Amino acid sequence: MPEPAPVSPNLPPCPACTGRLRPWFVKRTDRGDYGVCRCRSCRSGFVMPRPPLAQLAALYRNPGTVADPDRPTSTRAVGKPGGAQRMAAWLSRLAPGPGVLDVGAGDGLQAQALIAVGFAVDALEPSPAARARYRQRNGVEPFNGFLDEAFVATRAATYDAVLLSQVLEHLADPERAITLVRQLLRPGGIAVIAVPQFHSWLSLLSGRRDMFISPPVHLSFFTRSGLATLMRRHGLEEVHAESVTWFDQARIAARARPPALGPALVLALRVFFGIADAAGGGNTLEAYFRKSG
């Protein structure tokens, strides 16, 4: 029997589509217990209630917080190689000009690929360790801070593209974040959102053991339709989306028993994820949205 979730019965509307949320389960972590809900309409999932903002701010300013905890160095994209370069190529096709803001820029890998194809990149990053690595890689220091009203006030309608790669799932208030993204964009500008894809094939197989359900780090679990609805409510229409699976091949191979089966296990997963990507069921969703005039 599924355990009842001790979340508030007065759940807010779905942060993605404003539909009705219902309790799903309680995620127990070493930082505490978190209620997880799912939307009856768009099927996205959310941690409710949200953790206190002060706790989240401390989490991301902590020098020990790695730039991108989701993506170890042995991780590779499976069905659609190229990673950062592929996203830069798509943005070259879609963005009306060269000005990009990379929100939560991490160690600057994506910015490097954008700069290489001619984009002028501003970056925003709260973690001192990540800013130092960004500076080593790209020669400039990101702005220190979070996406907030003060940052946007002096930069409204100045960017041709705003990138949130593995960021939106971390934020307590996606509605506010997308409101600010829209304000930053010029008419015709592109918002790029990359998030773990809830209800990917692996996510469906994993259920409540989905590796991306990791509060307080991850708080929102977007389906493609949930994300598209959130963006559309802010005048941002999807113009391209693809699913891309990343997995840590070295870690998977090391887990195989007997160890000699490691290469066969990795090969089998590459086939599985390759088909999932082609069918839109890959682990990560990379989606591009255009701001209407």
Ligand SMILES: [Zn+2]
């Ligand atoms: Zn919803």
